[in-house]
Amino acid sequence: MHISANDENNPTALAPVRIPVVKNILSANAQTAQQNREYLTEHRITTLNLMSSPGAGKTTLLLATIAALDGLARIGVIEGDVASQVDAETIAATGTPVVQINTGGGCHLDAPMIGNALGALEAEVDLLFVENVGNLICPVSFDLGERYRVALLSAPEGHDKPYKYPGIFEAVDLVIVTKVDLAPYVDFDLEKFRELVHGLNADAPVLALSAKTGEGMEAWLDWLAAHVETLSAL
Numbered sequence: 001m002h003i004s005a006n007d008e009n010n011p012t013a014l015a016p017v018r019i020p021v022v023k024n025i026l027s028a029n030a031q032t033a034q035q036n037r038e039y040l041t042e043h044r045i046t047t048l049n050l051m052s053s054p055g056a057g058k059t060t061l062l063l064a065t066i067a068a069l070d071g072l073a074r075i076g077v078i079e080g081d082v083a084s085q086v087d088a089e090t091i092a093a094t095g096t097p098v099v100q101i102n103t104g105g106g107c108h109l110d111a112p113m114i115g116n117a118l119g120a121l122e123a124e125v126d127l128l129f130v131e132n133v134g135n136l137i138c139p140v141s142f143d144l145g146e147r148y149r150v151a152l153l154s155a156p157e158g159h160d161k162p163y164k165y166p167g168i169f170e171a172v173d174l175v176i177v178t179k180v181d182l183a184p185y186v187d188f189d190l191e192k193f194r195e196l197v198h199g200l201n202a203d204a205p206v207l208a209l210s211a212k213t214g215e216g217m218e219a220w221l222d223w224l225a226a227h228v229e230t231l232s233a234l
């Protein structure tokens with residue numbers, strides 16, 4: 001016997017209920033990210049969200065970049081960490097304006113945190129780096145309102161990581177292999193890594209550099225010059 005919701009002989013049948021379905025309502029994070037994006041555009045601030053596992057070399061690359069762009073751009077930094085302000089202190093020692101966000105256990109930055117940090121940034125900047133919490137998985141799910149997303153992977157982590165953490169490599173505008181000075185010692189196969197990244201994301205360039213020896217820094221600075229309006233004269 002066929003029983004439908006309107007079957008009068010079936011006392012357990014439920015009356016059809018109209019359920020409102022609302023599409024395209026932005027999540028709270030996406031709404032704040034949009035506000036951040038508008039603020040950053042209005043103030044002509046190009047923002048890069050740097051994501052990697054802990055220790056991949058984000059702060060070291062920032063220090064080398066700040067030194068290389070000395071006098072060429074007004075740089076600001078937002079530091080995201082679970083706890084402490086050691087990275088922010090290191091950046092502040094260069095004279096660069098910096099705001100520390102402590103997530104108190106949270107594994108990623110979100111758009112409201114960046115909104116607050118933008119309000120706390122005390123200087124005008126053209127180029128803003130956000131050092132996200134060290135984590136290859138969670139940060140990529142949170143739009144911050146940034147212009148560019150950058151994934152860093154250090155050579156000692158291994159060239160197979162796109163197999164294991166595809167999400168981050170799919171979602172970024174640029175991939176940087178850091179600590180390339182260590183590649184020969186840890187059997188990091190750069191060509192294999194490029195092939196794996198491009199299998200997930202054909203558009204993202206893969207740069208390889210060492211902030212320690214300076215190898216490959218030129219290509220990173222060229223990428224910045226091509227993507228950051230105020231550096232286009234470089």
Ligand SMILES: Nc1nc2c(ncn2[C@@H]2O[C@H](COP(=O)(O)OP(=O)(O)O)[C@@H](O)[C@H]2O)c(=O)[nH]1
Binds near residue numbers: 213
């Ligand atoms: N050999 C080598 N070590 C590096 C390089 N970049 C960073 N490191 C080291 O890696 C460690 C973690 O770097 P850090 O910048 O703090 O990583 P973060 O946690 O991603 O900010 C530090 O001991 C750095 O000196 C590099 O290009 N080559």
Ligand SMILES: [Mg+2]
Binds near residue numbers: 058059087131
């Ligand atoms: Mg750091």
